[in-house]
Amino acid sequence: MRIKFTLNGKVADINVEPDSSLLEVLRNDIELNGPKFGCGLAQCGACAVLLDGVSIRSCVTPAAIVEGRTLTTLEGIGDKDNPHPLQAAFIAEQAMQCGYCASGIMTTAAAFLASNKSPTRDEIRGALSGHLCRCGSQPRMIRAVERAARVMNGDDE
Amino acid sequence: MSVSRREFIHSSGSVVVYFSLGGCGASDPSGEDAVASSDNRITIHTDGSVELFMGKVELGQGIGTALAQIAADELGVAFDRIRLTGVDTDFSPDESYTFSSISIQQSGPKVREAAASARAYLEQLSDRDAADNSAVVGQSVPRIDIPGKTFGDVSFIQDVRLDGMVHARVVHPPAERAVIQEMDSKSVEEMPGVLKVVRDSNFVGIIAEREGQARTAAAALAALIRWELPGDLPSSDEVYDWLKRAESRKEEVSASGTVNFSPSDTVHRATYRRPYQAHASISPSAAIAFFEDSKLTVWSHAQGMYPLRGAIAHTLGLSPQDVRCVHKEASGCYGHNGADDAACEAAVLAMRLPGRPVRLQWERADEFLWEPLGPAMQIETQAVLDSEGRISNWQHDLWSCPHTGRPRDVDSAGYFLYAKHKENPLPDPAPYSIPQPSGGSDRNSVPLYDIKNVRVNKHFVTDIPILGSSLRGLGAYGNVFAIESFMDELAAQIGADPFEFRKRHLDDVRALEVMQRLEKETQWQARPQPGTGVGWGVAFARFKNLSSYLGLVMQLQVNAETNAIQLIKATAVCDAGLVVNPDGLKAQIEGGIIQSASWTLKEQVRLSNRARESYDWNTYPILRFDEIPDVDVILIDRPEQKSLGVGETAQGPTAAAIANAIYHATGKRLRQLPFTPDRLV
Numbered sequence A: 001m002r003i004k005f006t007l008n009g010k011v012a013d014i015n016v017e018p019d020s021s022l023l024e025v026l027r028n029d030i031e032l033n034g035p036k037f038g039c040g041l042a043q044c045g046a047c048a049v050l051l052d053g054v055s056i057r058s059c060v061t062p063a064a065i066v067e068g069r070t071l072t073t074l075e076g077i078g079d080k081d082n083p084h085p086l087q088a089a090f091i092a093e094q095a096m097q098c099g100y101c102a103s104g105i106m107t108t109a110a111a112f113l114a115s116n117k118s119p120t121r122d123e124i125r126g127a128l129s130g131h132l133c134r135c136g137s138q139p140r141m142i143r144a145v146e147r148a149a150r151v152m153n154g155d156d157e
Numbered sequence B: 001m002s003v004s005r006r007e008f009i010h011s012s013g014s015v016v017v018y019f020s021l022g023g024c025g026a027s028d029p030s031g032e033d034a035v036a037s038s039d040n041r042i043t044i045h046t047d048g049s050v051e052l053f054m055g056k057v058e059l060g061q062g063i064g065t066a067l068a069q070i071a072a073d074e075l076g077v078a079f080d081r082i083r084l085t086g087v088d089t090d091f092s093p094d095e096s097y098t099f100s101s102i103s104i105q106q107s108g109p110k111v112r113e114a115a116a117s118a119r120a121y122l123e124q125l126s127d128r129d130a131a132d133n134s135a136v137v138g139q140s141v142p143r144i145d146i147p148g149k150t151f152g153d154v155s156f157i158q159d160v161r162l163d164g165m166v167h168a169r170v171v172h173p174p175a176e177r178a179v180i181q182e183m184d185s186k187s188v189e190e191m192p193g194v195l196k197v198v199r200d201s202n203f204v205g206i207i208a209e210r211e212g213q214a215r216t217a218a219a220a221l222a223a224l225i226r227w228e229l230p231g232d233l234p235s236s237d238e239v240y241d242w243l244k245r246a247e248s249r250k251e252e253v254s255a256s257g258t259v260n261f262s263p264s265d266t267v268h269r270a271t272y273r274r275p276y277q278a279h280a281s282i283s284p285s286a287a288i289a290f291f292e293d294s295k296l297t298v299w300s301h302a303q304g305m306y307p308l309r310g311a312i313a314h315t316l317g318l319s320p321q322d323v324r325c326v327h328k329e330a331s332g333c334y335g336h337n338g339a340d341d342a343a344c345e346a347a348v349l350a351m352r353l354p355g356r357p358v359r360l361q362w363e364r365a366d367e368f369l370w371e372p373l374g375p376a377m378q379i380e381t382q383a384v385l386d387s388e389g390r391i392s393n394w395q396h397d398l399w400s401c402p403h404t405g406r407p408r409d410v411d412s413a414g415y416f417l418y419a420k421h422k423e424n425p426l427p428d429p430a431p432y433s434i435p436q437p438s439g440g441s442d443r444n445s446v447p448l449y450d451i452k453n454v455r456v457n458k459h460f461v462t463d464i465p466i467l468g469s470s471l472r473g474l475g476a477y478g479n480v481f482a483i484e485s486f487m488d489e490l491a492a493q494i495g496a497d498p499f500e501f502r503k504r505h506l507d508d509v510r511a512l513e514v515m516q517r518l519e520k521e522t523q524w525q526a527r528p529q530p531g532t533g534v535g536w537g538v539a540f541a542r543f544k545n546l547s548s549y550l551g552l553v554m555q556l557q558v559n560a561e562t563n564a565i566q567l568i569k570a571t572a573v574c575d576a577g578l579v580v581n582p583d584g585l586k587a588q589i590e591g592g593i594i595q596s597a598s599w600t601l602k603e604q605v606r607l608s609n610r611a612r613e614s615y616d617w618n619t620y621p622i623l624r625f626d627e628i629p630d631v632d633v634i635l636i637d638r639p640e641q642k643s644l645g646v647g648e649t650a651q652g653p654t655a656a657a658i659a660n661a662i663y664h665a666t667g668k669r670l671r672q673l674p675f676t677p678d679r680l681v
């Protein structure tokens, strides 16, 4: 089955097995590392990607759904040469231990900051509460999101 | 890779400093540029980069960065000249496991020694960096691995893709000691993409071209197997009584003075309980294995590549020389999770399909149902207070199964799941009681307090219904929870302030300084009145009684209607000797506090007599973003003291500080973990 969609700003036109999950297509066919397999059950958030700007769980999403739509993964949020303020903030705050959960969290946080420019700490907690982190990096991640919001507002740094 | 010339610069004992010309850039572990001896630690390349071969594995704890700091410091080169190479049994130093928060103690001095040898060479070349670089140690150098993980580089074993790689799943039994009654795999063998269905008695695996095909086929196959379950597990409710009844041997952990509870004494007694708990790593275990020309290569995220090699070789009837184990990171493991078993199972499957790399990915339920668990504990404490309000007699008895079950060699290979499930299973290894001063279930069971008469007994349960394993802190979590809760209970008996009561029994100056600093930083004396629903609790421990010191105050709030416990703030003071990377240490302690808070408030593996009933994140919930407290960690730097690990130091104190804070908030004393709201009813 052929699907055509916008992936991280470029047109993707690929052949996929009809019943493949979006996560499998992104990881195994397109070979992206950002979206991660954590549960396959829509419970942990490791696989989060943005579909038309909204954070979804790619592990339970059929790949066919993205036809004609816009998909953004961690790789499309920013890169080394042009990091998203969130990525810069996660590095500045050293906001991960193992980092396995961080990709999904940055991805959801990017969508959240696009809609909420000056979030309170509780709003950040709420926005990320569907994401699990086993290493206990949440305090740093919250600080990183706060830092990114300040940078995006031109408040400091 | 072509290497035009090699030159050994210096060789002394376990340290070989090695210089290669020509083959610069990434070193190819299988190419000619490989270091010859497994003891080589540092290679200086012609492009000026310094390659550090790690003996310990990166678990997300930042050990790579800390070792690079030490190497840069000793070599006198800029930090960014150091490159790290992970553990590979073909060429890395053999430092066995990465565990017990002793990596920096064990590996740090060896790296320093190797770097000192290399420095002589650099001095000859006048290649050291002009600026004095010694300040690298003690600075919060950013972790080397974080940028790659932030931008989606290949960072984890899950990101490794080999040419021709195929995908596997294992259809695990539903419970320990279950056996197959009936299995008909024919229809599954014909499913699209399926390359092989492998069965070896109670071991069943499937290999397919694509991952989705392997998943679908595994699910179909699972439905075609009829298992018989022995129904011999102690259920969650029965487990504590079961521990006391089960076969055990009593070991005296500590005896000082003469513990004597006479009829005239008022003996204070309490019983504390810790359930089976899971590592619950965010990434379920995975491994890749490749078998060709009678050689096996296994990529794994287990904590020790050399022990893994020995155990796999024995289990599969190979010579260790024909097995190579290469470490790749996965998500944090916090001890012995499913990693070793996934590696062994991938190897079994790869040997049935030579010439193709086989990638095995455990599903979420595989990890929850088959990872070895942090074992349940029953702890009974007794104490007598004298007329001056000092503890005169103290006794601590604990019951628990072994906190270790790692396949590490010929004798312990029987711990592998595959070794149990295959035809002609390997014999069950003899239960191993980790001796003091580290201890297993008895870790931190001896109070650090100055008490005249102390007796500590470990009842080492040798009947093992569920494999136990190292889970961050081992017995220290349960024992410190018990000791520090009991200290609070004793203080309350005589109306003493919990801080003052602890200080009264401390004669270790470093411990006292930690507690004084904590009392000041939290303004403890201004804490709210008891019984208001807002609670503050304190706890203290020195990990293993010989590693880092940590005192912690937890502030929380208990909802009067729902009994929900909301953590507000944790403040910790830690003395870990000489600090190599302050921010890295803080991050580990913060993470430890959050994880222990999660264990303490939420976590228990639910057991019925038939099976584990926690198999996903709904049946095994952990703390979420909207439930975590703010965390403040203060380090006391002691440059004159040796560096101590902090990875596990916070586990016990956090649990007790929460229990003590709940008591302060509500007047209710919780002694059985986890503290779910129903316990407050």
Ligand code: FES
Pocket: A036, A037, A038, A039, A040, A041, A042, A043, A044, A045, A046, A047, A048, A057, A058, A059, A060
């Ligand atoms: S992997 Fe998709 S939510 Fe966990």
Ligand code: FES
Pocket: A096, A097, A098, A099, A100, A101, A102, A132, A133, A134, A135, A136, A137, B060, B282, B331, B332
């Ligand atoms: S940083 Fe390890 S799971 Fe979040």
